[in-house]
Amino acid sequence: MLKEERQQLILNLLNQQGKLVATELSQTLHVSEDTIRRDLREMDAVGMIHRVHGGALPKSPPAVHYVDRQNLAVETKERLANQAAALVRNGQVILMDGGTTTLKLAERLPKSLMATVVTNSPPVAIALAGHPKVEVILIGGQLYKDSLVNIGTAAVETLNRIRADVCFLGIYSLHPEIGISVPYIEETYVKRQMISISSEVVALATSDKLGTSSSFIVAPTHSLTYLVTEKDISEEILAPYNQLGITVLQA
Structure with missing residues (x-):
């Protein structure tokens, strides 16, 4: 699975479940926890998710004046x-x-x-x-x-x-x-x-x-x-x- 495909799947799972736990996600996607943590860092950096200790939460709405x-x-x-x-x-x-x-x-x-x-x-x-x-x-x-x-x-x-x-x-x-x-x-x-x-x-x-x-x-x-x-x-x-x-x- 390509990284882009995996990250899109992570985003879909987050939208469905409301939160993600890194250890569970690595088992679901059959990749290492290091890979999941790297994905979550990258996705957080571009504003796709909000990374928290041990997993991820949906990103809050963008700040608007x-x-x-x-x-x-x-x-x-x-x-x-x-x-x-x-x-x-x-x-x-x-x-x-x-x-x-x-x-x-x-x-x-x-x-x-x-x-x-x-x-x-x-x-x-x-x-x-x-x-x-x-x-x-x-x-x-x-x-x-x-x-x-x-x-x-x-x-x-x-x-x-x-x-x-x-x-x-x-x-x-x-x-x-x-x-x-x-x-x-x-x-x-x-x-x-x-x-x-x-x-x-x-x-x-x-x-x-x-x-x-x-x-x-x-x-x-x-x-x-x-x-x-x-x-x-x-x-x-x-x-x-x-x-x-x-x-x-x-x-």
Whole structure:
């Protein structure tokens, strides 16, 4: 078997199974583990897979600037936002992470809602500026331009003085075993702090985010209370999240 054929087969198996273990893969393809490790290194280098210790996971979606992401899967994000909006209650302190799906949620909060929204996302704060009954607290810090969120020590220290009833978390990658992950290390500190100060944590994730991993781990997947995702995802894909005790809501 040619190397190119073997690597295509590896990619097909990864898409089918959601993860690969190098030792098992060498047995399946009847080649040495050294050959498999070399294949995985090469495939990771060109962005075909995400290589991890002992195997491989699907590559997370490519990083796209915030402005461009606003035009992707708009109807899907709106459905997820509508589902997530049903989780808010009057009198809550609501923590809202950045992201184009959380922005849709901010735009759909009921006009009758009386609550306090704390966010590190300038677009979310602007979207809520005209809300008649929601108090908005914008957390300061260094602006991460790709995601339009404030990060850094100032943001983390401010969050340390807050207790939130619910956190709506933007998701870059989510894997039931690897956890919540992002491509930029500074984002991990803020997201991790958001999770730690919140009674409930809601992940808003389109289907392309599930079963993938990125470079820097935020927290284990069982940190989530709810996973709000698309309605057409199979039970097989969602089963590991249910087994972790996460309530999965599909929209």
